[in-house]
Amino acid sequence: MAYSDKVLDHYNNPRNVGSFDKKDPSVGTGLVGAPECGDVMKLQIKVNPATGIIEDAKFKTFGCGSAIASSSLATEMLKGRTVDEALAIKNTEIVNELSLPPVKIHCSVLAEDAIKAAISDYKQKTQTAAPQSQTA
Amino acid sequence: MFCRYCNHLQAPTPDYYEFFALPRNLALDPDDLQKRFYAMSRQFHPDVFTLHSEQEKRYSLEASSILNDAYRVLRDPISRAEYVLKEAGFDIGEQRGKDVPPELLEEVFELNMALDELRSGDEDVLPQLDQMRHNFVEMLHQIDRDVEEQFRRHDAQATLDQRQAVLSEIRAILNRRRYIRNLVGEVDKQLTARNA
Numbered sequence: 217m218a219y220s221d222k223v224l225d226h227y228n229n230p231r232n233v234g235s236f237d238k239k240d241p242s243v244g245t246g247l248v249g250a251p252e253c254g255d256v257m258k259l260q261i262k263v264n265p266a267t268g269i270i271e272d273a274k275f276k277t278f279g280c281g282s283a284i285a286s287s288s289l290a291t292e293m294l295k296g297r298t299v300d301e302a303l304a305i306k307n308t309e310i311v312n313e314l315s316l317p318p319v320k321i322h323c324s325v326l327a328e329d330a331i332k333a334a335i336s337d338y339k340q341k342t343q344t345a346a347p348q349s350q351t352a
Numbered sequence: 353m354f355c356r357y358c359n360h361l362q363a364p365t366p367d368y369y370e371f372f373a374l375p376r377n378l379a380l381d382p383d384d385l386q387k388r389f390y391a392m393s394r395q396f397h398p399d400v401f402t403l404h405s406e407q408e409k410r411y412s413l414e415a416s417s418i419l420n421d422a423y424r425v426l427r428d429p430i431s432r433a434e435y436v437l438k439e440a441g442f443d444i445g446e447q448r449g450k451d452v453p454p455e456l457l458e459e460v461f462e463l464n465m466a467l468d469e470l471r472s473g474d475e476d477v478l479p480q481l482d483q484m485r486h487n488f489v490e491m492l493h494q495i496d497r498d499v500e501e502q503f504r505r506h507d508a509q510a511t512l513d514q515r516q517a518v519l520s521e522i523r524a525i526l527n528r529r530r531y532i533r534n535l536v537g538e539v540d541k542q543l544t545a546r547n548a
Contacts, residue, residue, distance in 0.1 A: 247458060247461060249460065250452065254452055256460050256464060276461075276465070278464040278468075
């Protein structure tokens, strides 16, 4: 099966590989695994607490080219969005952008799961850190 | 497997449990199995049938071959469980062995990181890799104990449905076991590649 040019580009030249300190309160970490292929994906966001905007994102993925490309693209899509905008990212956007074949769609699902996991980790941190903002 | 009227050797059954005349239990006494194996090896040995009909000679060959396979498979608890699972209609393909057990994600990620660093020539991760390998091997020992406990649970169930339910749990445990074994194998592969 041939990878699309965009997958190859992200695979050979992955964006935003690396990690943030996961104890940093402005960092959200998502760690997910693929039941289909054994891939492991870690995706982190760094949020500006004042604006709620994701200022930076990093990932590290062990898996196939499509999984690496999906998470690399995901970090690009995340930057500059607010946390709530980021929650709206759908795996289909990744599928379309990378022209993933049907057998590789689960890689994009994994990336979406990683985004959601990172955001939920971040939200959990901010809620426990700032309970006073919990007013109805 | 001998005709009770004419005492001729009959076509052997391909079912391993039936062959040994054992109940379909997962917990087996290895000494008892070995005794049966030796006794039946003598009983079905082709040398015993040199003066018998061609058909009996053929059956003795078949029986000896099934006996060897059956003993090899039933002797080991894991391959025994896999045999029973397969016969009970569970698929135990390689693909499922790659499932990432969610509770292991963190460790699997750390292991991959360390292997990556080793590949890029960082020897400082060696003690960490050793420790991780040790932890995974510990997990395998724990899994083997879990498997034995599930074997006894399986054998104690009264109905086939209840047994199926326990088998399904055993399959999940075996998948985890295979996954962790692959991880340990991966570490060993990297370490030997380095030493070569």
